[in-house]
Amino acid sequence: MFVLSSPSGAGKTSLSRKLLERNKNLFLSISYTTRPPRPGEINESDYYFIDDGKFNEMLKRDEFLESAKVFDHYYGTPKSPIIAAIESGKDVLFDIDWQGTQQLMNSLQDDLVKVFVLPPSAKELEKRLLKRNQDTNKTVKDRMSKASNEISHYAEYDYIIVNEDFEDSLVNIESILVAEGLKRSRQLKIQEVINNLLNDL
Numbered sequence: 360m361f362v363l364s365s366p367s368g369a370g371k372t373s374l375s376r377k378l379l380e381r382n383k384n385l386f387l388s389i390s391y392t393t394r395p396p397r398p399g400e401i402n403e404s405d406y407y408f409i410d411d412g413k414f415n416e417m418l419k420r421d422e423f424l425e426s427a428k429v430f431d432h433y434y435g436t437p438k439s440p441i442i443a444a445i446e447s448g449k450d451v452l453f454d455i456d457w458q459g460t461q462q463l464m465n466s467l468q469d470d471l472v473k474v475f476v477l478p479p480s481a482k483e484l485e486k487r488l489l490k491r492n493q494d495t496n497k498t499v500k501d502r503m504s505k506a507s508n509e510i511s512h513y514a515e516y517d518y519i520i521v522n523e524d525f526e527d528s529l530v531n532i533e534s535i536l537v538a539e540g541l542k543r544s545r546q547l548k549i550q551e552v553i554n555n556l557l558n559d560l
């Protein structure tokens with residue numbers, strides 16, 4: 360399970376999209392949120408957009424793997440699609456904040472690879488947030504001021520990517536994915552390969 364976190368506007372969503380396009384074994388966890396959709400966002404593709412009542416019902420029914428309040432709205436990762444994806448042998452990509460990452464760490468520590476994406480500078484972060492053109496000026500200011508809180512959690516992550524150049528960042532994240540997948544503990548069929556090798560020697 361692969362977590363990507365970053366301050367809003369660091370480029371994490373674009374990186375996730377490209378990663379999914381290029382890595383067919385990667386399954387994106389689509390979160391539920393009470394945040395209203397931004398222009399261009401599609402229900403059930405970017406998020407499941409729901410109201411507070413439905414969110415609370417799901418919370419009560421214990422249907423979230425993790426959930427958190429981020430910028431005045433609630434966000435949660437649904438359990439059942441993740442379990443299904445893992446059972447079918449997929450890797451799962453989570454685009455969640457530090458609070459959700461901490462919750463996943465409590466239950467899934469050994470199965471989690473955590474990557475933090477940083478913008479190269481505050482100026483660049485502001486530029487990207489403004490360019491996104493989906494948020495109001497007030498939202499951009501809010502997100503800038505909350506970036507330092509998000510960034511203060513960088514040490515809880517295994518890898519840090521400073522997203523200066525999109526292509527470089529993508530290659531770096533893909534390298535992490537490949538290397539982590541090659542770890543002995545994650546190669547579930549390696550014992551069979553070793554046994555066959557030893558038998559034939």
Ligand code: 5GP
Pocket residue numbers: 364365366367390391394425426427429434435436454455456457458459460
């Ligand atoms: P945005 O509103 O810009 O799409 O997302 C705001 C923040 O919420 C981002 O940092 C994003 O990673 C985080 N987020 C999105 N979905 C979830 C989720 O299901 N759980 C948690 N904890 N954070 C989420």
